[in-house]
Amino acid sequence: MLCPYCGHDDSRVIDSRDAGEGIRRRRECLQCGLRFTTYERIQTTALLVAKRDGRREEFNRDKLMNSLRIACAKRPLPTGAIERVVSDIEGEVQKLGKAEIPSSIIGEMVIQRLKSLDRVAYIRFASVYRDFADLETFKEEVEAMLSAKAGAAQRAPENQPPLFQMDNGLAEHRPRRRGRPPKVRG
Structure with missing residues (x-):
């Protein structure tokens, strides 16, 4: 297997794993020491x-x-x-x-x-x-x-609650407060 970095033709397999349709191999080049991944599939x-x-x-x-x-x-x-x-x-x-x-x-x-x-x-x-x-x-x-x-x-599930409560055809929407709650003065 040629190293994609230096072109050397000798590498060692560090890790092999099943990759569903084939085998994934992690390799290390014996010349430059860099690692790369190869995949093997049945032809x-x-x-x-x-x-x-x-x-x-x-x-x-x-x-x-x-x-x-x-x-x-x-x-x-x-x-x-x-x-x-x-x-x-x-x-x-x-x-x-x-x-x-x-x-x-x-x-x-x-x-x-x-x-x-x-x-x-x-x-x-x-x-x-x-x-x-x-x-x-x-x-x-x-x-x-x-x-x-x-x-x-438009075909929402029957058990799904509405996003907004409708009143007379108008959606009731109350903006959420963000930040700190108001200070209580006493």
């Missing part, structure tokens, strides 16, 4: 992805990861969320058991996961993936997403 049979233009290429996990990173750039996502989405999609594609899969199926898998993970990342990815013809079709997609969200928000 499955080559899966071909059929592109829109008719080309075929091998499924590339890193390409999928990069496109998700671009869509999720500067978004407040939990650590490892993108890696989990990629692993989930890769596993689902492998479970299909086909030697070739259309890129449209992978794209729809990504869109469904991003829709529930982060709406902004979903819109970013969809704008490139679906290649909207004009601003109007892009607007329709955003409005459809917003109306679906509004419908879900």
Whole structure:
């Protein structure tokens, strides 16, 4: 294993752990002493992805990861969320058991996961993936997403108490006091 810092080809394994889809190894370079992490996964049979233009290429996990990173750039996502989405999609594609899969199926898998993970990342990815013809079709997609969200928000559980007490249709709102309580004079 080549050291990513100095390029030396000898390192020792300090720690090995199960990483779900493979093994995570912590290594130390015997030349420069710096540490780095490697991941090992089982190499499955080559899966071909059929592109829109008719080309075929091998499924590339890193390409999928990069496109998700671009869509999720500067978004407040939990650590490892993108890696989990990629692993989930890769596993689902492998479970299909086909030697070739259309890129449209992978794209729809990504869109469904991003829709529930982060709406902004979903819109970013969809704008490139679906290649909207004009601003109007892009607007329709955003409005459809917003109306679906509004419908879900209106369906509050029956046992959930209201946020504000309503009186004659007007919300009664009393601002909370902040700071110290008033001094009592005696």
